[in-house]
Amino acid sequence: MSTSISLDELPFPLTPSPPDAWSVDVERGVIVADAPPHTDLYVNPAGVESADADTLLNAATLLGNPPPGDFQLRARVNVEFASQFDAGVLLLWIDERNWAKFCFEYAPSSQPMVVSVVTRGLSDDANAFVVDDRTIWLRVSRVDGVYAYHASTDAQTWELIRVFSLSDNPADHRLGFEAQSPTGDGCRVTFDQLGFTQERLTDLRDGS
Numbered sequence: 001m002s003t004s005i006s007l008d009e010l011p012f013p014l015t016p017s018p019p020d021a022w023s024v025d026v027e028r029g030v031i032v033a034d035a036p037p038h039t040d041l042y043v044n045p046a047g048v049e050s051a052d053a054d055t056l057l058n059a060a061t062l063l064g065n066p067p068p069g070d071f072q073l074r075a076r077v078n079v080e081f082a083s084q085f086d087a088g089v090l091l092l093w094i095d096e097r098n099w100a101k102f103c104f105e106y107a108p109s110s111q112p113m114v115v116s117v118v119t120r121g122l123s124d125d126a127n128a129f130v131v132d133d134r135t136i137w138l139r140v141s142r143v144d145g146v147y148a149y150h151a152s153t154d155a156q157t158w159e160l161i162r163v164f165s166l167s168d169n170p171a172d173h174r175l176g177f178e179a180q181s182p183t184g185d186g187c188r189v190t191f192d193q194l195g196f197t198q199e200r201l202t203d204l205r206d207g208s
Contacts, residue, residue, distance in 0.1 A: 003019065005022070007031075008029065009194040010073075012064040014177075017063075021035065031062065034188050035086070035188075038184075041056065041099065056182060059089075061091060061093070061176065062176045063177075066173075070144070071197065071198050072201060073141075074193075074196075075177070076135060076191070084110075085105055085184075086180065087104060087105035088103070089103045093174040097120070101178060102114075104131070107130070111130045113128070113130050114129055114136060116162045126161075126162065128161045136152070139151070145165055147164055
């Protein structure tokens, strides 16, 4: 795979890391990630020296620089869950201590769940709702300097999960996809039905 990937559905190229974790069907607009074993993006909120939880920054990522201004990126995410915290993710990235991920994740209860994590030095972790399937639609929107995460079970009605900001300079922010398997031997994640628009989200709360 080349070091840059272009898709008709996205107006900016994406760079894979590591390259061999990612495959793309350009004609169908489908992205497939094979998350390597024991990979994650997470900075232990108890501090990086704590023994309570691991700090890992080795997940497979596929990132690019979106155009300036408002946007909405959405994808249908399917995860072949096998182990706790396996996940497919929409990712906003600045650097190793400043990023935000929107996850479809296998919870400790052995249920698929929508989860969000925002890291500003240390990570938080917020569970949203359980999903009765292995597929969900996720969307990240930018309005001025504010981001909103919405999830949907049908790509029609969107539920607000989180509103937040990352920094005062959105030009520094990269956008894309991530796949992880923190406790397991890897998992496959498929992102399809991709959509990107530079239309401004009218209402952050109701997702319209």
